[in-house]
Amino acid sequence: MTFGANAPGGDWTAGESNLSGLIRRVAAGDEAAFAALYRATSGRLNGVVARILPAKDMAAEALQDAYVRIWQRAGDFDPAKGSPLGWMATIARNRALDEARRVRPVSLEDLPQNFEPEADTVDPLAAREKSEGLAALIACLEALDEEKRAILMLAYYRGASREALAKRFGRPVPTIKTWLHRSLTQLRMCLGS
Amino acid sequence: MTPDDDLAAAEYALGTLSPAERAVIAARRLREPDLDAAIRGWELRLQPLVEAAPPIEPADDFWPAIQARIRAAAPAAAETAPTPESLIADWRRRASRWRLAAIAASCLAALLAVGLAVRETQRPAGPREYVAILQKDAASPAFEVTVDLDRQEFSVRPVAVAARPGKSYELWIIDPRLGPPRSLGVIDEARRRASLAAYDRTVVEDATYAVTVEPPGGSPDGKPSGPPVFVGKLIPVGP
Numbered sequence: 001m002t003f004g005a006n007a008p009g010g011d012w013t014a015g016e017s018n019l020s021g022l023i024r025r026v027a028a029g030d031e032a033a034f035a036a037l038y039r040a041t042s043g044r045l046n047g048v049v050a051r052i053l054p055a056k057d058m059a060a061e062a063l064q065d066a067y068v069r070i071w072q073r074a075g076d077f078d079p080a081k082g083s084p085l086g087w088m089a090t091i092a093r094n095r096a097l098d099e100a101r102r103v104r105p106v107s108l109e110d111l112p113q114n115f116e117p118e119a120d121t122v123d124p125l126a127a128r129e130k131s132e133g134l135a136a137l138i139a140c141l142e143a144l145d146e147e148k149r150a151i152l153m154l155a156y157y158r159g160a161s162r163e164a165l166a167k168r169f170g171r172p173v174p175t176i177k178t179w180l181h182r183s184l185t186q187l188r189m190c191l192g193s
Numbered sequence: 194m195t196p197d198d199d200l201a202a203a204e205y206a207l208g209t210l211s212p213a214e215r216a217v218i219a220a221r222r223l224r225e226p227d228l229d230a231a232i233r234g235w236e237l238r239l240q241p242l243v244e245a246a247p248p249i250e251p252a253d254d255f256w257p258a259i260q261a262r263i264r265a266a267a268p269a270a271a272e273t274a275p276t277p278e279s280l281i282a283d284w285r286r287r288a289s290r291w292r293l294a295a296i297a298a299s300c301l302a303a304l305l306a307v308g309l310a311v312r313e314t315q316r317p318a319g320p321r322e323y324v325a326i327l328q329k330d331a332a333s334p335a336f337e338v339t340v341d342l343d344r345q346e347f348s349v350r351p352v353a354v355a356a357r358p359g360k361s362y363e364l365w366i367i368d369p370r371l372g373p374p375r376s377l378g379v380i381d382e383a384r385r386r387a388s389l390a391a392y393d394r395t396v397v398e399d400a401t402y403a404v405t406v407e408p409p410g411g412s413p414d415g416k417p418s419g420p421p422v423f424v425g426k427l428i429p430v431g432p
Binding site: 031034035038043044046047048050051052063068071081082083085086090093097100101122123124126130136155156157161165177180181184185187 | 200203204207208209210211212215233235236237238239240241242243244245246247248249250251252255256258259260262263381
């Protein structure tokens with residue numbers, strides 16, 4: 001079996017074209033391919049979900065839901081529009097965010113068990129290996145103030161709500177909203193899209 | 194699309210919208226291709242960040258649970274513009290698969306019971322799974338409500354529903370035995386399951402389910418603010 005070419009700008013893991021091939025087989029209802037896809041990606045997707053959902057049972061359900069959706073929607077995956085892991089992670093992240101927003105705003109103090117707050121702060125700037133896409137994004141994030149960058153990262157990786165961010169940074173919620181809008185607009189201009 | 198819409202799309206992708214705002218954008222994107230494309234654009238812009246997040250291995254029992262669920266679900270169900278008939282047919286298909294699984298499980302249970310002098314407990318008679326397609330007319334399904342009588346739970350999901358910027362959709366259960374309509378909550382994209390334990394089984398089975406358009410976050414006084422825009426009744430699909 002031959003696999004398709006890597007997605008443009010997405011060559012950050014050796015298994016990427018392999019993942020695309022697996023997703024194509026999953027779209028055809030291949031359960032063995034789905035099992036292989038799960039083995040290859042479940043740690044990554046769980047990393048995304050577990051940081052957003054502090055409660056283990058909620059995280060478990062969100063991750064399982066995400067994989068059921070991936071199984072159902074594998075035919076929608078378009079390698080021309082982003083990496084396979086990015087596509088899967090977006091499904092998982094949206095599912096986790098829906099769950100987080102459904103119940104209550106995620107509190108930054110309410111960390112999952114086994115998480116050291118400091119150890120868990122993901123810093124993309126410290127990533128050793130970077131795809132072209134991540135390198136470009138990091139260059140733009142570096143142009144933001146440190147505080148505004150931290151706000152974006154806590155929102156992205158921890159699913160922090162505006163309220164949680166306001167509390168954490170000691171600013172009113174409308175200020176956080178304005179900062180988010182400015183940062184996102186600046187990011188968009190910087191990325192040139 | 195206004196610049197405000199693009200910022201809403203950005204915040205939707207980032208995840209910082211309030212629950213009510215998120216529900217409104219989730220409903221609007223179903224009918225507004227520009228907004229949907231803007232959200233996808235932002236998801237793609239932010240997506241490389243995932244690379245930097247270290248993996249956390251999930252528990253071992255996740256995979257069997259996922260496997261069981263994909264085997265129970267209809268394969269590659271078409272998500273685009275389903276008709277009420279296709280939705281119901283789809284549910285019947287799934288139901289028949291559950292029935293097969295239930296037969297297999299009871300065969301296994303019977304084998305295990307041999308020599309153990311265990312008296313088999315029968316499940317109560319009658320269907321356990323119901324679905325209602327809430328619609329304005331036969332050609333326009335808007336929401337799908339499913340009810341699991343064993344768990345006394347319902348779930349609701351939008352099928353194809355017109356955008357109502359700045360409004361929320363709210364689900365109601367209506368039955369003469371209950372008096373005025375009772376709210377089952379605001380429908381947002383995330384809402385999947387909620388309890389029906391407060392209602393009698395017969396009421397749940399016979400009731401009319403209706404959706405009204407309400408201010409963001411739902412009716413302020415616990416009563417429908419206007420006439421239902423989508424209605425439906427349950428039909429049995431499960432064993």
